Amino acid sequence: MEYERIIGLETHVELSTNTKIFCGCPIGFGGEPNTRCCPVCTGQPGALPVLNRAVVEYGIKAGLALHCSIHHHSSMDRKNYVYPDLPKSYQISQYEVPLCYDGYLTLGDGTKIRINRIHIEEDAGKLIHTENAVLIDYNRGGVPLIEIVTEPDFRSAEQVREYLERLRLIMKYLDVSDCKMQEGSLRCDVNVSVRPKGSEAFGVRTEIKNVNSFSFIERAIDSEYKRQIALLERGEKIVQQTLRYDEEKRAVEPMRSKEDADDYRFFPEPDIPQIVVSQQEIDAIKASLPELPAEKRTRYGKVWGLSDYESEQLTKYPNIAKCFEQMVEETKEPKLCANVMLTHLFRFLHTEEEKERAEFPLSVQEFSVVVKHISRSALSNQFLKQIVDTMMEQRKPFDALFDLKEFQVDEGETERAVMIVLEQNEKMVADFKNGKEKAIGGLIGQVMRATKGRADAKTVEKLIREQLT
Template identity: 50%
Template sequence: MSYELVAGFETHIELATKTKIFCGCTTKFGGAPNSHCCPVCIGLPGTLPKLNREVVRYAIRAGLAVHGEIAEISKMDRKNYCYPDLSKAYQISQLYAPLIIGGYVELSNGRKIRLHHIHIEEDAGKLIHQHGDTYVDYNRGGVPLIEIVSEPDIRSIDEAREYVEKLQQVMRYIGISDCKMQEGSMRCDVNISVRPKGSEKLGTRTEIKNMNSINNIAKAMEYEFERQVDLIENGGSVVQETLRYDDATNTTSSMRSKEDAHDYRYFRDPDLVTIHVPKDVVEEIKAAMPELPADKCRRYIDELAIPEKDAQLLTKYRKISEYFDKACEGVKSPKTVSNFIIGQIFRRTETEADKEIFDVAVTPEQLNELVKLLDSGKIRNNLAKATLEKMLDSGKGALEFISESDMGGLDENALNDLCKQAVESNPKAVEDYKNGKEKAIKSLVGNVMKNSRGKADPALAESKIKELIG
């Protein structure tokens, strides 16, 4: 029998507000243990929380970015459980009236992964296990989170990977989080079940907790899918439970039986007021949203004639797309700008981290100036490429390396002389061309371009060389 994977995600994203969700402590990553906390965020008796307004605004931006509906009225609830990283024995979250309802993330195959809701909540502290002892660092406690809860719409590991990557990309674009999984600012709980292909009935699910690597998510899902299929085919049954993933052994193991909402005894938090979001506030936030990557990619393809693959590379990170937009202002051929970025500049920003920061020596205005010289016919492509390399090395503008004589072009006599020189000094290439090797002409044209420092017109040079060879 063939089985189908069914998965849904609960994705926790730490918001990049300067202070925590219910107090004034910093949200800065790192620091000495327990140095970024106060009586409010560790829940000492007698303290009262006060909701950070920016947390709500950041969450609204997230909701708008994934096509969700912003609730005019939402409320905070207490989720009760005892665990060492939660000092007050409850987490302030949302269950009954979350801030955002619905929404979706569209995949490249056209499928839309539906979202059930997005809610705001506080993060817990962090447990550190060393030499058989366990330490608690509450610096992370009270850092604001949104939790994005999807429907069980994911049907493959590739879809799961793309879903997480697209969420990460969109949340970075709108500036609400750096989504650095290695630092815990984006973490995923993966709910996974299997069912016979063609069946509409959902199987019993397990939940793999706190995944902070896309590669590990893929490995854990593959292992858990095969484990559940093997269990069913050998007459067993899947038990609803919470699992941890061990990347050293590439296995999952049980942490505890899976809880449902009633196990947490949710109730309305009595210390926090109802959240009211007027429609004009939503419209104000919407008006300030940046262009989303999917929309920008379509614009590059439809309006700027950028090939789809190149458009995807240019829009993967917001800083690259903003650089491209500025460098394109007033140019005749945006494709030329794209070629310079994806070719020469990307070779200098090899890693994904480099591309995300995109701190290059050449400003978009300097690249714009170079491309306009090329557009106007004052310089040729070879000279433009060579000049860009010098600009990347030095951070200087194009005119620091291009003289007036470089922009003067070649008169006909000078071009004729260079073409004659190329033919006379490369007899083998001439012979190869006469014997039918069309590519040989390119080496002769290259000789002219080199000796003219890129000033010659390559098409005209090729024509003249062919005349000389006869």
């Protein structure tokens, strides 16, 4: 029997507000344990939470970017469970009425992944397991999160990965989160079930908790898919449970039986008033949204004539897109700028962090000078790699390193080279005259070789056509 996967995601995105969701403690990764917490974070008797309004604004931004509707009135709830990293023995979250609902994210092939809801909540502390003890760091407790819950619309691990990559990029463009998976600011719970192909009924689902890398997520889904099919083929039942993925074993392991909402005994949070969001506030936040990656890709293709590949690569990192657009603004040469950025400058950014920062030794303006020389035909494209490499290595602008005349030949020298090439290549000349348009490419190449790449290819083509027509 052939089975299909049914996958849904719950993605936790840590918000990059200055302070925590219910108190004034600062937010930051790392640092001395238990130095960024207070009586509110640690659930001390009598300590009352006060909602950080910036968390609501960030949540609305995320919701609007994902085509969600926004509830004008939403509320906080207590999610009750006992675990050492949760000192109050409940988490303040949203259950009955979330901040955002009914959105979607579109994948590259047009598949719409429906988003059921986005709600705001507090993060828990962090357990640190040592050989002899379990230590608790409450610095992370009370850090604001949004949880983005999809419908079970995924049918492959590849779709899940693409969704998460696109979601992460949107959050970065919005500047609501740095989405560093290695630091836990983007974490994912994956719900997996299987069913016979063609069936409409859902199977028993399991949940893989806190997967924090794209490759781990793909492998975890594949592992659980195979495990569930093996159980069914042996005639055994799939048990609803919570799992963890063990990368060393490349397998999922049970953590506990899967909880339902009833297990958490949700009830309204009495210490936090209802969250009221006016339409005016929603409209103001919507107007402040930046151009998002999908919109940029469309504009790069339609307005600037870039390929899908170029548009995709240039929008992968917000700061790269910013540098690229600055170059285009200064030069009005989007195709040339895309070539400089993707073919030449990208070679000097070796890590993801370097690409995120897009920090080059020289300013964008210095590379724009080179693009302008090429666009004015004062400089051949063939020298681009040599020039960029030298500028980057010596950290000096073009004018401090080169004399433009080094790369140029005068028109008289170009004309002489053209005449010599035409005399020496009678067959190509005859082919061109007989209508073989491609033959002119060979003639241009011969002239460029004769001038060591210093002639302008457009000028060479013009001179050849003048001689042969």
